[in-house]
Structures are given as structure tokens and as C-alpha cells.
Amino acid sequence: MANNFLKGLIFGSLAGGIYTLLKTPRSGEENREFLLDYLDDTTLLVDDVTKSLNDLKGAISTLSNEGKTLTNEFTQEVTVSIEEFTNQTEPRMRRIQEQTEKISKDITELDKQISPTE
Template sequence: MVKNFLKGLAFGAVTGAAAGLLFAPRSGNETREKLIEELDEATELTNELNNSLNHFKQALSETKRTAETVIPTFQESIEKDIENFKFQAEPRVMQIQEQAEKLSSHFPESLTDVQ
């Protein structure tokens, strides 16, 4: 889709330049020289655009390959960290729950004492 757009853009630029030159109030030789210059510039612009697009495609492919190698390693590391955190946190959570139960068992007694 982008390729078709770029082709259309280049074609439109060349056609517009050619039409402008053909209807310009210049002599035939001047018009032909100007047309040749414009076509050369349009060709150069198209080539630069194609080169940029190819570089972008290569960079995108390289980024994809890098992501395919880095993401699984990163994901494994995160999963290990989560397991380690769970292993360390579970005893602490149990201690907190035990303390909360002790406090709640003493709490109703303190309410009756206040009333």
C-alpha cells in the first residue's frame, strides 16, 4: 500500500512538473532542458525515497529479530523474579495474617471493656 502511494506520488510529481514546463512561456530548448532537469531531480528523489524505505525495512527486520531473542529471556527472568518474590512473600503474608487474627481475637475483648 505504501509502495503504491509512493509510486503515485512520484508519478504525480513528474506529471505535474512536465505539464508545468510544457505550458510555460519558454522556448522549446529551454523547456526541454528544464524538463530534463526536473525528471533528473524526480528520479533522484525517487531513488532516495526507495533507499530510505529499504533502510527502514532492514532496521525493522533487525528490530524484530532482536525483540524475538530478547523478549523470551526477559520474560523468563520476570517469571523467575515473580516466583522468588512469592517464595519470600508467602511466609511474611502468613505471619501478617496470624498477627491480624491475634489482634482481631483481642479486639472484641477491648470493645467490651470500653463499653
Template structure:
């Protein structure tokens, strides 16, 4: 990889020198042209840096807003679930009470049926 990079640098330097030696312009014109080229590219790089920094700031701002929104929504959902649980708990208690009463009634009916069953089977056997 290093020899490849050295080759690129060497080729760039040799190509640049050959271009300068074979140009129809004078040295002063070449320097002015090179200076203008460097200034334009420097301004373009500075503009790019400003744009990248603005993009970073926008992403950071969106990230912060997103986290704040998620936190708010999470808190709201937790409060809603807690409120729902508090509202429903009395109903659940009433349902459990009714189930207990029904279970007790069914046990009484089953016991009553069991007490009548031997008499019914005794009568059928006679």
C-alpha cells in the first residue's frame, strides 16, 4: 500500500512539473492561475466544513428532540397504564368476589347432589 501511495505522489509531482514546463503561459500567469485555483478550492473546502458542521448540529438537535419525545411518551404511557390499573382494580375485585361466591354455590350444589345420589342409586337397585 505504501509503494502505491509513493507512486501516486511521484506521478503527481512529475506530471505537475511536466505540465508547468510545457505550458504556453508565463511563470507569472501560472502562479496567478495556481493561486486562484488554491483560493477557490480553499473557499470550497471551508464551505464544505461549514455545511458539515451545520449538518452535525442539525443531527444533534434532532437526536436531542427525539430523546425528549421518547421520554415524554414513555412517561405518559406509564401514567396511563397506572391510571387504568387503578380504575380497573375495583372491577377485578368484584369479579373475584363473584367467582368466589359462584365457586361456593357450586360446591354446595355438588355436595347436595352427592347426598341425593346414594339414595337415588339405592332406590334404583331395589
């Protein structure tokens, strides 16, 4: 895509320069000087655009790599946090389970005591 853009820019610059040469009231010396200045300016602009595109590609690549690194770090941190949470809550969950079983057993015994024996 950038290649086509550069070709179009160069072709347009040349076409504009030729048209100007044919329609200008200036002398040949002035036209050559003007054309050389125009070509120099156009070359500088094309080089600047090319450099900017290369800088943009590098920035996108860097951003992509940093994003991958951050995603991996985030995933590892979340995994560690979940493991820590599980380890911290496991004893509590065990105590809650034991208490639930005890309450259930007590309710069963109470129910036996309250209900009339037949």
C-alpha cells in the first residue's frame, strides 16, 4: 500500500512538473532551477513520509510486544491471587462444612427427641 502511494506521489510530482515546464512563462534556466528545487523538496517529503511510516511500524511492533508481556504478567498475577484466595479460604470452608454437618446432626437428634416415640 505504501509502495503504491509512493509511486502515485512520484508520478503526480513528475506530471505536475512537466505541465509547469510546458505552461510557464519563465526561461529554461529558471525552469531548471525551479524543477531541481521542486524535486529536492519532493524527495525530502517522500523520505520524511517513509521515515514516519517506519517509525509507526516500529511503534506498533513495540506496543504489540508490550501488550503480550503485560497480558502474560496479568494472567500469572491473577492465577497466583486465585491460588492464594483458595488457600486462605480452604480452612474456613472446611470449618463451615463441619459446622453445617454438626448442625444437621443436632437437628436430627432434636427431632428424634421431640417426636413421640411409638
